Amino acid sequence: MLEIAAAALIAMALVFFAAGTAGVIRFPDVYNRLHAVTKADNVGLGLLVLALAITSPTPLEAAKHAAIWILVLIASTTACHLIARDALRRGIEGGRST
Amino acid sequence: MTDPATVLDVLLAGALVAAAAAVVVTADLFKATVLFIAFGVMMSIAWGRLGAVDIALAEAAIGAGITGALLLHAQRPRAPAPARSGAGADAARERPLVRALAALVAALVAALLLYALAAAPARLEGLAPLLRPRLDEAGAENPVTAVLLNARAYDTLLEIVVLLAAVAAAWALALPAPGRSRPPENLLAASARVMVPVAVLIGGYLLWRGAAAPGGAFQAGAVIAGAALLSAFAGIELPRRGIGGPVRAGAAAGTLVFLAAGAYGPLRGAPYLHYRGHEAERWILVIEIAATLAIAIALVGVFMGRPPPGGERRAS
Numbered sequence: 371m372l373e374i375a376a377a378a379l380i381a382m383a384l385v386f387f388a389a390g391t392a393g394v395i396r397f398p399d400v401y402n403r404l405h406a407v408t409k410a411d412n413v414g415l416g417l418l419v420l421a422l423a424i425t426s427p428t429p430l431e432a433a434k435h436a437a438i439w440i441l442v443l444i445a446s447t448t449a450c451h452l453i454a455r456d457a458l459r460r461g462i463e464g465g466r467s468t
Numbered sequence: 469m470t471d472p473a474t475v476l477d478v479l480l481a482g483a484l485v486a487a488a489a490a491v492v493v494t495a496d497l498f499k500a501t502v503l504f505i506a507f508g509v510m511m512s513i514a515w516g517r518l519g520a521v522d523i524a525l526a527e528a529a530i531g532a533g534i535t536g537a538l539l540l541h542a543q544r545p546r547a548p549a550p551a552r553s554g555a556g557a558d559a560a561r562e563r564p565l566v567r568a569l570a571a572l573v574a575a576l577v578a579a580l581l582l583y584a585l586a587a588a589p590a591r592l593e594g595l596a597p598l599l600r601p602r603l604d605e606a607g608a609e610n611p612v613t614a615v616l617l618n619a620r621a622y623d624t625l626l627e628i629v630v631l632l633a634a635v636a637a638a639w640a641l642a643l644p645a646p647g648r649s650r651p652p653e654n655l656l657a658a659s660a661r662v663m664v665p666v667a668v669l670i671g672g673y674l675l676w677r678g679a680a681a682p683g684g685a686f687q688a689g690a691v692i693a694g695a696a697l698l699s700a701f702a703g704i705e706l707p708r709r710g711i712g713g714p715v716r717a718g719a720a721a722g723t724l725v726f727l728a729a730g731a732y733g734p735l736r737g738a739p740y741l742h743y744r745g746h747e748a749e750r751w752i753l754v755i756e757i758a759a760t761l762a763i764a765i766a767l768v769g770v771f772m773g774r775p776p777p778g779g780e781r782r783a784s
Contacts, residue, residue: 441666448659 372424379421386414400457408450412443477517484510501539508532521682522612525674529690534767537697541771595619607748609680616684617752621741625730628722628759635719635769642774656702667695675760679749685756689763696768712776715765722762729755 393406419439423432487507494500508531515524599611599619606614616624671692678684729751733742743751769775 441663444659444662448655451655 376421376425379417379424383414383417383421386410386417390414400462401454404450404454408446412439412446415439415442473517480510480514480517484514497543498540501536501543504539505532505536508536522610522684522687525682525687526690529687529694530767533694534690534697534771537694538771605744605748607679607743607745607750607752610678610682610684612682613678613684613752617755618743618748621726621730624759625723625726625741628726628762631763631766632719632723635766638770638773639775644774653701653703656698657704660698660702660704664695664699667691667698671695671760671764675756678756679752685759686763688756689760690767692760692764693767693771696764697771700768700772715769715776718761719765719769720762722759725758726755 387410390406390410393410394403397403397406416439419435422435426432426435484507487503487510491500491503491507494503508527512524512528512532515521515527595615596611599606599614603609603611603614606618608614608617671688674683674691675685675688676683678688729743730741732747732751733740
């Protein structure tokens with residue numbers, strides 16, 4: 371029963387990862403691409419972590435998975451903001467194809 | 469119905485080859501470096517698929533992480549070196565003879581590797597059957613640690629010495645430090661305040677668990693080095709004077725402690741680097757702690773490119 375729920379969560383996570391990757395490839399400028407990769411991929415990772423958490427043998431292991439997700443969130447939001455700020459400083463404007 | 473794991477493996481192998489080809493072919497150095505980091509991450513997954521989790525951890529931390537950061541750091545804008553005619557690396561890349569030679573060497577190595585792969589027996593026993601009955605003597609439950617720090621301890625000792633030599637050479641070639649210090653980077657500092665303590669904790673955990681599960685000194689040292697680099701990027705400054713001595717001592721500690729641990733054997737009439745059973749556990753832990761410190765200092769030291777202020781002998 372839990373396995374089916376985990377499989378469904380992983381399938382949803384794959385959808386989000388695919389959406390994020392499609393966004394990185396197809397969006398016109400760096401800001402949109404950052405949007406796609408950080409938001410979609412992090413949600414995908416969150417769903418994946420949830421799937422792992424509900425099927426892990428001990429609560430400690432589930433907590434470790436959740437900690438991984440939180441650390442990835444911190445790292446990716448920091449990196450995203452720094453890249454966006456650097457792009458802004460260089461004068462890259464949104465909406466145009468780069 | 470094809471085994472899905474095999475599909476994953478084939479895709480992974482294909483992606484590795486594609487990434488490696490992309491790294492070589494890309495003209496832009498920055499893009500090539502980013503692709504190299506991606507290649508390192510996929511290589512880490514490949515090691516995991518092969519069941520070598522210790523190597524996967526080391527590849528992710530050192531191969532993809534620290535090496536990628538080092539390559540990016542080397543490309544930072546700085547004052548151009550005085551131009552020498554015809555000796556630049558760009559000139560070498562463009563000359564067709566050099567490229568042809570490089571392609572020839574690469575093809576030869578690839579052919580040799582394919583031949584070795586084809587000629588290898590289907591199953592390689594390795595050290596596992598020799599090691600398994602004597603694992604409790606070795607002082608570590610993790611067979612990788614048992615081999616690295618007991619059965620083949622000489623190799624690891626020499627690796628630590630090589631790290632020390634590398635950081636000494638890097639520091640000897642140091643350019644003078646830039647006068648101005650890095651401006652504080654508030655966002656990175658905020659994330660560093662969370663990440664650095666967690667990273668130190670994870671490093672300590674990897675070090676401690678290395679005896680019984682995948683982990684060990686190299687992985688722990690790399691994680692702690694990453695935390696130190698994050699602090700450096702965030703502009704969190706270490707005290708300018710006085711830390712040079714302790715840092716140099718820490719870098720040398722790995723080698724010295726390992727040498728001392730080895731000498732314990734001859735004190736009891738046994739060969740050098742000979743320890744067994746309970747004392748093996750203790751010595752392995754002591755060696756790994758010193759090695760973690762030395763590895764972290766070496767990785768950060770090579771990255772920074774110059775020794776920390778203080779602790780040098782005066783010329784006069």
